[in-house]
Amino acid sequence: MRGMQHDSSNRILLVENSGVGVCDCSQFVQNCFTVDEYKMGNFDTAGAAYIILTPGGSPYLSLAPYGITGVNRTSLNFSVRGCDNAHIAIYQGSTVYEKMVEFVIGARSNSGYDIREYTARDVVYRVSTPGVLMDCDQFKAFWVAWELNAAGYRSWLLGVGSQVFSEVKANYTNTNHDNGGWVSIAIAPYLEHTLEWDFDIGI
Numbered sequence: 001m002r003g004m005q006h007d008s009s010n011r012i013l014l015v016e017n018s019g020v021g022v023c024d025c026s027q028f029v030q031n032c033f034t035v036d037e038y039k040m041g042n043f044d045t046a047g048a049a050y051i052i053l054t055p056g057g058s059p060y061l062s063l064a065p066y067g068i069t070g071v072n073r074t075s076l077n078f079s080v081r082g083c084d085n086a087h088i089a090i091y092q093g094s095t096v097y098e099k100m101v102e103f104v105i106g107a108r109s110n111s112g113y114d115i116r117e118y119t120a121r122d123v124v125y126r127v128s129t130p131g132v133l134m135d136c137d138q139f140k141a142f143w144v145a146w147e148l149n150a151a152g153y154r155s156w157l158l159g160v161g162s163q164v165f166s167e168v169k170a171n172y173t174n175t176n177h178d179n180g181g182w183v184s185i186a187i188a189p190y191l192e193h194t195l196e197w198d199f200d201i202g203i
Contacts, residue, residue, distance in 0.1 A: 053194060054195050064184065075145035081137070084110035086187070088186075091182065105134060111132065113170050114127060114170070127172045144158050152177040153173050153174060
């Protein structure tokens with residue numbers, strides 16, 4: 001079940017139920033929705049944002065049900081709160097790890113950040129950079145981008161802040177020609193730590 005409520009800033013709070021009572025619609029008198037009600041779109045998303053919880057150890061969660069995909073998009077802004085290992089996957093088709101690029105913020109117990117490319121579940125390229133980025137107690141803003149250049153090569157970039165292409169922390173360019181459709185986006189934690197993700201609708 002997913003529970004949502006508007007707060008005073010007209011945001012929608014969307015909580016993924018971990019199975020241990022993270023969300024209970026009975027707690028919310030107004031603006032709380034079941035999965036089916038959410039999919040029917042019976043609520044106003046104007047000026048709203050999603051806050052999504054990914055419980056520790058949970059698998060990749062597709063953002064498509066929330067209207068966030070790679071269609072007509074080559075970048076994504078978000079904020080995340082948690083101690084380490086925030087994973088963002090951009091992939092082709094509907095299966096993670098088959099043809100996928102993974103951004104990892106707070107890798108190795110929040111000591112670095114990675115960009116990893118997967119083909120048939122094997123890592124074929126990896127950029128690893130040291131640095132502490134995540135915070136257990138507060139949201140921090142990040143962006144990822146996957147631009148195609150004039151030569152037909154795709155560059156993958158990870159940065160901090162709310163402005164895309166500012167404060168680049170990691171990047172690489174795949175020198176194989178890329179005309180594939182990177183249309184799917186998913187998020188995941190790692191091991192025991194739950195993460196909170198904040199996505200602005202329309203960004």
